C-alpha cells in the first residue's frame with residue numbers, strides 16, 4: 158500500500174510526538190516539514206527523513222507529495238493554516254485548541270464541510286486507552302446516567318512562556334491551553350451533552366513565577382519569561398441541558414502543595430476516575446466496590462495516546478471515515494472557552510445559544 162505523505166507545519170516541542178508516531182506508522186511517511194525557524198525545520202527533516210523543508214506553509218501545501226498535514230503551530234495560526242490546507246486538498250490534524258476564537262472555528266468548520274477532506278482536532282486525551290475503556294463501559298450503561306464531573310489540572314509552576322504567555326498568539330492561559338483537554342475529555346465521556354450555561358472566574362494574581370528555582374516544567378521552543386499577558390488560574394461551572402454539570406479548575410501558577418490532575422465522573426449506578434489514575438466505583442449487594450481494572454498503565458500514557466491519535470488520523474485520512482475528534486467538537490470547545498472568559502469578565506453566568 159502507498160504510504161500517506163505527511164507534512165508537519167511547526168516543528169517545535171509537541172511536533173516531536175507527532176513525528177515519532179508517524180515514523181512508527183507503516184502507512185505514513187513524513188515527506189515535508191515547515192517552520193518559521195529554518196534551522197529547527199532542517200533538524201526535524203534530517204531526523205525524520207523529510208525531503209522538503211519550508212519556512213512558508215503555503216509552499217508546503219503546494220507540494221503534491223503532501224496528502225495530509227499536522228498543524229503544530231501557535232494557536233492564532235491554527236484556523237488560517239487549517240482552512241488553507243483543506244482548500245489545498247490536504248487532510249488535517251490540527252493541534253488543540255482548534256482556533257483562538259469562535260468565529261475562526263466556525264470558518265474552519267465551513268471550509269471542512271465544503272470539501273471531502275477530513276479534519277481531526279488534536280484532543281489527544283480521547284485517544285488514551287483508559288479513556289476508551291471508560292467510554293466502552295459508559296456506553297454499556299455501567300455507570301447509569303452521568304450527571305456530575307470534576308476536572309482539575311493544577312500546575313503550581315507551569316507557565317510554558319514564549320507565545321503561550323502572549324494572549325495575542327495563544328488566546329489565553331491555562332484555560333485554553335490545558336483546560337481544553339480536560340473539559341473536552343469530560344464532555345466526551347459524558348456523551349457530549351448540549352451546553353446550557355457557563356459561570357467562570359479567571360485570576361491574574363501570581364504572574365508566571367519565573368523567580369522560582371529548582372523545579373522544571375514544559376516550555377515553548379522559544380522560551381521567554383519576560384512577557385506574560387495570560388491568566389494564571391481559571392475555574393468554571395458548566396451546566397448542560399440534560400441537567401448534568403461539570404466543575405473545572407486549571408492553573409499555570411498557584412500556591413498549591415503539589416501539581417494535581419483529576420478527571421472524575423459520577424453516575425447513578427457508579428462512577429470512575431481517569432486521572433490521577435483509572436479507577437471504577439460501583440455498588441453491589443449493598444456494598445461499595447472500588448475496582449481496579451487490570452491494564453498496562455493506570456495512568457495517562459502520553460506516548461501511547463499520541464500513537465493512537467496519529468494512527469487514527471492516518472486511518473481516517475486513508476479511508477475517509479469520520480475522525481473520533483471532529484471539527485464540530487473543536488468548535489463546541491471554543492464556544493465553552495469563550496463563554497468562560499466572558500463570564501469571568503462580566504462577573505455573571507453566560508447562557509449559550511442552543
Ligand SMILES: NC(=O)c1ccc[n+]([C@@H]2O[C@H](COP(=O)([O-])OP(=O)(O)OC[C@H]3O[C@@H](n4cnc5c(N)ncnc54)[C@H](O)[C@@H]3O)[C@@H](O)[C@H]2O)c1
Pocket residue numbers: 166167168169170171172191192193194197212213214228229230231232234252253254279281319320334376377378379
Ligand atoms: N496535545 C498536547 O498535549 C499538546 C501539548 C503541547 C502543545 N500542544 C499544542 O501544539 C501547538 C504547538 O505547541 P508547542 O508546545 O509545540 O509550541 P512551540 O513554540 O514549541 O512550537 C511551535 C512552533 O511553531 C512554529 N510556528 C509558529 N507559527 C508558524 C507558522 N505560521 N508557520 C510555520 N511555523 C510556525 C514556531 O516557530 C515553533 O517552532 C499549540 O497549539 C499547543 O497548544 C498540544
